[in-house]
Amino acid sequence: MAQISLEKVIKRYGAVQTIHGVDLEIQDGEFVAFVGPSGCGKSTMLRMIAGLEEITGGQLRIGNVVVNDVEPKGRDVAMVFQDYALYPHMTVGQNIGFGLKMRGESSSIIAEKVAEAARILQLEELLDRRPGQLSGGQRQRVAMGRAIVRKPKVFLFDEPLSNLDAKLRVEMRTQIKRLHRMLRTTTIYVTHDQVEAMTLADRVVVLRKGEIIQHGRPLELYERPNCRFVAEFIGSPQMNILPGRVVSSDRGAAIEFDGGTIVLARLDAPVGAIVDIGLRPEHLHPCAAAEADFAVDVDVLEELGSDTLAVCFLGGRELTVRIAAEESRGLSGKLPLRFDRKHLHIFDASTGRRLEAA
Ligand SMILES: Nc1ncnc2c1ncn2[C@@H]1O[C@H](COP(=O)(O)OP(=O)(O)O)[C@@H](O)[C@H]1O
Ligand SMILES: [Mg+2]
Structure with missing residues (x-):
């Protein structure tokens, strides 16, 4: 089980507090989007869940285990970043299998899992290419491939589509949605784009200045925003x-x-x-x-x-x-x-x- 639970989670950089006691329960298998304007704390929240950023106060549990002090490796989460972070000298296949190799999996197991991920993400024809020979959308799929071969308990996405053009963004959105339907892995997806959040997520969490302002099903937020900020943030053109x-x-x-x-x-x-x-x-x-x-x-x-x-x-x-x-x-x-x-x-x-x- 991989429900995620945040209890009064705080982040402070030196004297400056940026996350102000966030409480949130995410169900096993749920797809949750964190949305809000730039600088509201979305990446900080995600990085704390990933273990890339220390939690200053409060408690974080993944699958009922308190992980505040657990290393990223021990949390069994996979993160996909905006800039993909692929290894340029490795092929697509090697990039996808890299994490498994580091974990000491046998080459036959790696080959099998890479093939499966490539099939799911339609990367089969591209396995021998290097990242420099791929389009932005293909690179993004490789980054996702690297996350899914590990079969993590949780996927964390930080604005994974923001470097793509508008048409590709819509295509990748559909693909991420299909991926979640197929794998049912608990997912947190960070974006400043409310359309992306609304179309992808089971539940949208609206953040502002390090606090949750409202969370709910996409249409709940649309139909009953609890404040003017959410009302104007959700929906295009604006209310x-x-x-x-x-x-x-x-x-x-x-x-x-x-x-x-x-x-x-x-x-x-x-x-x-x-x-x-x-x-x-x-x-x-x-x-x-x-x-x-x-x-x-x-x-x-x-x-x-x-x-x-x-x-x-x-x-x-x-x-x-x-x-x-x-x-x-x-x-x-x-x-x-x-x-x-x-x-x-x-x-x-x-x-x-x-x-x-x-
Ligand atoms: N390493 C850091 N040191 C100090 N302040 C930081 C650091 N990282 C982020 N912040 C601050 O925390 C706030 C939230 O940042 P971030 O989580 O990156 O926002 P978002 O991803 O929503 O755009 C911002 O005010 C940012 O300046
Ligand atoms: Mg960010």
Whole structure:
């Protein structure tokens, strides 16, 4: 079993603390993505789990064994890095088998395991080449091959696709997903790319400044972000934010914003509270003026083919609306919009926390 458990894990470099007491349970076989902006501590977390970085405080267990003081070799984890770290003078086959050789496996066993990894990763034709003769995507597959031949308890990936072009990234994403379905090895995948995190992981852990802000299934985070930070970080294009103010209303609660008023049956905030209204681009719909919640000025149309992103202005504020391609032709000037009540997000403007509304 290879569940991973972090209890109040802290990292300090000298006097500077960068990880502030992280608690997290990862199930055996689970695929978890750590996502967050650059510098939030993703690599540090991963390197502590790998044993490449000492843990300053708290407890780390892998498969029920406390491993705080266990050497990387003793943890039975395999890490795949962004820069691949292949040996340039060795062939693909030798690179994949290197760890087994160091472990003292017999050459027949090594050959068998290398062949199996090469088959899984479609590297069979390339086994005699050297890394310099490979494309970026092929090199990345070799790096993964080196990890899978060891049959580790845990795979750790640190931004493994960030050196690849966009098309290859999507292909490799699919391949990593297939690999996990096939091997069911507990995996932690670090990325700053929320799309990668959302598409790959069973569970996404959002980090910010060395703390977990929220974790959950990808759609949970998308549909119920617990704060404005997660709301804006997850989803592309970004969620639109309109600043507003809670005003009294005889029909419940109301939020006044620059361009209109939203009336709600219930809102967990007092009259006078300053809030942020969050609306995703796909939850805004062009409509007749009489049904509109507010109207925007269309500025730029970005036609993606399947749909169109209309970049609009509401007062001085930019707002993006996702519209079906056939409804977007020739849009210009004033555009009346209505929004889905059930996809409305309200945040406390000062703390950023989600406010319950209905
Ligand atoms: N060896 C180190 N010494 C001092 N500070 C470090 C060291 N490594 C990372 N940090 C700091 O720790 C924080 C988290 O870094 P890192 O884990 O690399 O972030 P991420 O991978 O999310 O971009 C950053 O503020 C970084 O400057
Ligand atoms: Mg990093």
